[in-house]
Amino acid sequence: MRDATIRDVARRAQVSVASVSRALNNLDNVSEKTRARVADAVKELGYVPHAGARSLSLARTNAIGVVLPDLYGEFFSEIVRGMDREASRRGYLLLLSNMHAGHPQSESAVRAMRGRVDGLIMMAPHLSDAEVAEALPAGMPAVLVNTHSDAHAGIRLDNAAGAKAVAQHFLATGRKRIVHIAGHVGNIDAEERAEAFSKAIEGTSARLQTLQGDFSEESGVVAIETLLAKGATFDAVFAANDMMASGVLQALRKAGLRVPEEVAVAGFDDIPLASHLGLTTVRVRIAELGERALDRLFDMLDSNTDSAGRELHAPELVVRDTTASE
Amino acid sequence: MRDATIRDVARRAQVSVASVSRALNNLDNVSEKTRARVADAVKELGYVPHAGARSLSLARTNAIGVVLPDLYGEFFSEIVRGMDREASRRGYLLLLSNMHAGHPQSESAVRAMRGRVDGLIMMAPHLSDAEVAEALPAGMPAVLVNTHSDAHAGIRLDNAAGAKAVAQHFLATGRKRIVHIAGHVGNIDAEERAEAFSKAIEGTSARLQTLQGDFSEESGVVAIETLLAKGATFDAVFAANDMMASGVLQALRKAGLRVPEEVAVAGFDDIPLASHLGLTTVRVRIAELGERALDRLFDMLDSNTDSAGRELHAPELVVRDTTASE
DNA sequence: CTGAAAGCGCTTACAG
DNA sequence: CTGAAAGCGCTTACAG
Structure with a gap:
């Protein structure tokens, strides 16, 4: 049986569809009598x-599109949680679309949002300015x-501040032969962390060596095993995220190296695992980032403006056991 | 400037909107010439x-509604990931709506889905049959x-099988004074785990004591501290999820009790943290559960049928250090 | 306070 | 192969 429509309700309540619409939307130009008949009909029909x-009709969907890349577990759930919190506060739904690595269809995923959402949150660290615009x-x-984008409103993690804080912490605790394990090639977070870290070490008496990782735990393990196999020595490792740092810790333990006595280790993100590992890291309040992004979007929707400003979300260094000085 | 519509494209391409529609949807009753003009107009207008x-028009949205309760981080991200995987394979988007604890508005959240999705996945462990139907x-x-629901297609975790496996493992390794820390009151998973666990212990020589938790890490800590404060002794603890088990481990360590020599500990879920803690647990392939739910839904949509069958998703015991028999 | 009608941006029989 | 027109289920000036 066909779902009931507003016409069915109107017929049943013996009023016009206009009146039904007004009653349903709680407009005040509706008599009590009409309101009651409509309410009854709605109930009877399960409308x-x-x-x-x-x-x-309204040219307004009360939904926000969210386009995310393939995200490591915790980051994904936290950012969506933050967005959902802000969205449901305003009575909005979230329309989710993952943009998978190979970006052939990613563009179509974004376009499929048109007409179903009032605005868009997009996270695409791997796209260029031009691809984003496209x-x-x-x-x-x-x-x-x-x-990346100069033409749109944006929020970014202050990766540089976080990486710099780690570098200064390493230097202050006397580390001299420092290793950085970078994240995915082309990823903007990975690049900013690597660059700021290297800049902070440069010109000091410490030496820096950077290896390529891909944000996976496994790549942290591999990086350390590669170093050790080459006979490299080092007394500090900064992994570009906590998952890789976890891999680093495993590989060091397996090799019999003591943390932090022989090697200090720091990560980035502060996922729940980090506190369990006693891992020094850079805390990113991910849910807050999501909430803030939605805030900005709502501001734009409310004011009908196009604030193309950039905004930085500041992280915070959390010192734990893996770098305890001495 | 107003977004371009199909009429704008038609005007520009000098054809009817019908032809534009046909060209855009790749129907074959369109001449090459028309197709080309439409393609040009689309590009020029950024349509x-x-x-x-x-x-x-189509009475078909290519979107699936997903209604979830407030979920502990990992569970949330994994189940959404599984659903998204299956959804994007079929070209569907996910419309997300969190149903928050106090369920006054939760009903309206579900209703807001009507007309925006072709089907619904709903997870509401805290609702009764009647509330679900409503x-x-x-x-x-x-x-x-x-x-809970007899009237709808459903997938459920086989909580009983998981809890029973833990009980048998405890018994087989000689544990005698067993504690269960249950999950949230009224939560169906919590209840099934508690019931099956107690049934499996009943009639053996072991004693069982059940405490109330709420799935939070903190409640695991509190449960153990309460027991110890009362001077209770026990040699095994089954927490209804891994987060509480993690709290249990912390509390035991703080109290100087050795795991597993003095007390064995097991959890449920197998979140990533579990393997880092060496925690024995019941593995739930959460992403698979989400994927399977969407599969079922697509079957229903394809066949236009209403398969009201129940389906159990079997978990698997994973034995690690916290219960090593030795 | 109420209703008839136009309109939101598409799709698709129907007729040619 | 093409177009005029009706229809999807709502909302909202407009007239009364």
Whole structure:
């Protein structure tokens, strides 16, 4: 049996669809009598308004599109949680679309959002300015998270501040032969962390060696095993995220190297695992980042403006056992 | 400037909107010439089809609604990841709605899905049969995950099998004074685990004591501290999830009790933290659960049927250090 | 306070 | 192969 529509309700309540619509939306130009008849008919028919049709009429969907890349578990859940918190506070739903690594269809995923959402949050650390511009439908309010772009409103992690804090902490605790394990090639977070870290070490008496990782735990293990196999010596390792740092810790333990006495280890993100490992890291309040992104987007929607400002989300160094000085 | 519509494209290409529609949808009754003119006009105008309007016409949205309760981090990200995997394979988007604890608005959240999605995945372990029936719009295809309901298709974790496996493992390794820390009151998973666990211990020579927790790490700590404060003795603890088990381990360590020599500890879920803690647990392939739920839903949509079958998702005992027999 | 009608941006029989 | 028109389920000026 077909779902009931507003016409069915109108017929049953013996009023016009206009009156039903007014009653349902709690407008005040409706008599009590009409309101009651409509309420009854709605109940009897089990009527639920068709949000899609409503959106088309109103040119307003009460939904926000969220486009995310393949995200490491914790980051994904936390950022979505933050967005959801802010969205449901305002009565909005989230329309989710993962943008998978190979970006052939990623553009179409974004376009599929048009007409279903009022605005977009997009996180695409691997896209260039041009690709971002290409993907975003013109006229779609959007806030970019951790994404290259000069033309749009954006929020970014202050990766440089975080990496610099780690470097200074290493230097202050007397580390001299320092290793950095970088994240995924082309990833903007990875690049900013690596660059700021190296800049902070440069010109000091410490030496820096950078290896390529890919943000996976396994790549942290491999990096350390490679170093040890080459007979390299080092007294500190900064992994570009906590998962790799966890791999580093495993590999060091397996090799019999003591942390932090022989080697200090730090990560980035402060995922829940980090505190269990006693891992020194850079705390990113991910949920807050998501919340803030939605805040910005709502501001744009409310004011109908296009604030193309950049905003930095400051992280914080958390010192734990893996770098305890001495 | 207003976004371009199909009429704008038609005008520019000097054809009818019908032809534009046909060309855009790759129908074959379109001449090459028309197709080319449309393609040009689309490009010149930066036209992106309005998915909302399309859905209304087609009575088909290519979106699936996902209603989840407040979920502990890992569970949330994994189940959404599994669903997204299956959804994007089929070209569907996910419309997300968190159902927060106090369920006054949760019903409206579900109803807001009508007309925006083709089907619904709902996870509501805390709702009764009646509440579930009340919340779901009639005629909306739905698959329930870990949710009470006789009237709908559902997938559930086989909590009983998991809990039973833990009990048998404790008994087989000679544990006699066993503690269970249960999850949230009224939560169906919590209840099934507690019941099956107690049934499996009953009638053996071992004693069982059950405490109330709420799935939080903190509640695991509190449970153990309470027991110790009362002077209770025990040699095995089964926490209803890994987070509480982690709290248990912390409390035991602080009290100077050795694991597993003095007390064996097991959890449930196998979150990433579990392997780092060497925690014996029951592995739930959460992403697979999400994937399977969507599979079921797609089957229903394809066949236009209403398979009200229940399905159990079997978990697996993973033995690690915290219960090593030795 | 109420209703008839136009319109939101698409798709698709129907007729040619 | 093409176009005019009706329809998807709502909302909202407009007239009364």
